[in-house]
Amino acid sequence: xxxxxxxxxxxxxxxxxxxxxxxxxxxxxxxxxxxxxxxxxxxxxxxxxxxxxxxxxxxxxxxxxxxxxxxxxxxxxxxxxxxxxxxxxxxxxxxxxxxxxxxxxxxxxxxxxxxxxxxxxxxxxxxxxxxxxxxxxxxxxxxxxxxxxxxxxxxxxxxxxxxx
Numbered sequence: 001x002x003x004x005x006x007x008x009x010x011x012x013x014x015x016x017x018x019x020x021x022x023x024x025x026x027x028x029x030x031x032x033x034x035x036x037x038x039x040x041x042x043x044x045x046x047x048x049x050x051x052x053x054x055x056x057x058x059x060x061x062x063x064x065x066x067x068x069x070x071x072x073x074x075x076x077x078x079x080x081x082x083x084x085x086x087x088x089x090x091x092x093x094x095x096x097x098x099x100x101x102x103x104x105x106x107x108x109x110x111x112x113x114x115x116x117x118x119x120x121x122x123x124x125x126x127x128x129x130x131x132x133x134x135x136x137x138x139x140x141x142x143x144x145x146x147x148x149x150x151x152x153x154x155x156x157x158x159x160x161x162x163x164x
Contacts, residue, residue, distance in 0.1 A: 027051065027123060027124055027141065028046055028051050028053035028054070028121065028122065028123045028140075028141075029053055029054040029055075029056060029121070029122040030042065030043055030046060030053045030054070030055055030056065030119050030120070030121050030122075031056050031058040031063065031071075031116070031118055031119055031120040031121075032055050032056060032057055032058065032118065032119050033057065033058065033059055033118045033119070034057065036118055036119070037150075037151050037152070038118070038119065038130070038131055038132065038133050039118050039119040039133075040151065041133035041150045041151060042119045042121060042130045042133040042135075042136050043055065043119070044148065045133060045134070045136050045137065045140070045144070045148060045156070045157075046121070046136060046140065048144050048145055048146065048148050048157065049140045049141075049142040049143065049144055049145060050142050050145050051140070051141075051142060053121075058113055058116060058118065058120075059113050059114060062110060062113040062116070063116075064110075065106055065107070065110055068082075068106055068109065068110070068116070069106070071120055071122070071127055074122070074126070074127035075120075075127050075128060075129060077129065078102070079102040079105045079106060079109075080102075080105065081129075082109070082116060082117050082129065083095060083105065083109070083115055083116075083117065084114065084115055084116065084117040084118070087114070088112065088114045088115050089112055089114075089115070090115060093108060093112075095108060095115070117129055117131065119131075119133075119136075121136050121139065123139045123140060123141060124141055125138075125139040125140070125141055126138075126139040127139070133150065133156075134156055134163070137163060143161055144157045144161040144162075145161060146159065146161060147159045147161075
């Protein structure tokens, strides 16, 4: 049986000081996985608004437990709503089992950052798990500056900068 919580000590991780927060000059932060199409589309929509966000590749630089808890609180979602199943050790670790506490699930996410669903975007207007990528449009401070088509060919923003 697999365990990934800090209590078990198997995948122990030391939380370092949180360096994930956006700098004062950066109004938007995206927790990004460049291998994910939804994350790439979300980043492109942010840039289409004229903003250049702070990009945190969370697989390389995972958020601390405290930061993850802050993000969850700001999004108003439970830990399980942020767990990613596809392409992760979710099933192998039996994370669908209700025996896991929120604290233990967070420990698993820190031990295996691929379990953190993405992309998470932080702006002055709110924090969202942007799945689908269009979710980001509701929290961007500036409107879209032109047409936007997703990687799969779906038109999201027309030439006038309006949602389709």
